[in-house]
Amino acid sequence: MVGILRHFRGKFVAALVTLAPVLATFYVIKILFNFFDGFATPFLDANLPIHIPGLGFIITLISLYLLGLLMTNFLGRQLVHLGEKILARIPVASTVYGAAKQITQALSGTQSRAFQKTILIPYPQENTWTIAFVTGESTNEDGQEFYHVFVSTTPNPTSGFMLIVPKEETIDADLSIEEGLKSIISGGMLAPTKNKIKAKSK
Numbered sequence: 001m002v003g004i005l006r007h008f009r010g011k012f013v014a015a016l017v018t019l020a021p022v023l024a025t026f027y028v029i030k031i032l033f034n035f036f037d038g039f040a041t042p043f044l045d046a047n048l049p050i051h052i053p054g055l056g057f058i059i060t061l062i063s064l065y066l067l068g069l070l071m072t073n074f075l076g077r078q079l080v081h082l083g084e085k086i087l088a089r090i091p092v093a094s095t096v097y098g099a100a101k102q103i104t105q106a107l108s109g110t111q112s113r114a115f116q117k118t119i120l121i122p123y124p125q126e127n128t129w130t131i132a133f134v135t136g137e138s139t140n141e142d143g144q145e146f147y148h149v150f151v152s153t154t155p156n157p158t159s160g161f162m163l164i165v166p167k168e169e170t171i172d173a174d175l176s177i178e179e180g181l182k183s184i185i186s187g188g189m190l191a192p193t194k195n196k197i198k199a200k201s202k
Contacts, residue, residue, distance in 0.1 A: 033054075036061065040056035120173050129197055148163075148164055149164075
């Protein structure tokens, strides 16, 4: 009896593991479709004799594309800059907008282009390592070279702190910026199974 229950439990878990990501994907796509479709649907339904499913979604995507064209030219950038200056004067709005912009830039890869490479640094103690992103370099009076690094926090990669570490104490993580961000956001679940760390013996 125990063997039969174990067999059914194993198959049930296997089915859930297989179906869960598929169902989650369809659920997210459905939410996004309804979200974008809802922007133009009220206007279209008020001006068209019949309801056409998906037309609002298409119109919204075209509108977003045209908006993107506007925002990438000189006039659009000036308008965005002006709008950000206005929002900066509103206490609550400036905080919300700033946080949303940072998260969006991190997820879209815009922020990652400010990083030069991904490395591992000994932090917060010896034989304990963390992922850091190189943002610059400097040299002291003795000619010793240092990395300026940004250490992101989990699960929000837009928050963190800056450190200056000697180059010889760092390890090349052999990860792209995007792979490093994924490792941080996932709390290490999406980190590679092999690394270049050589822990010092006590």
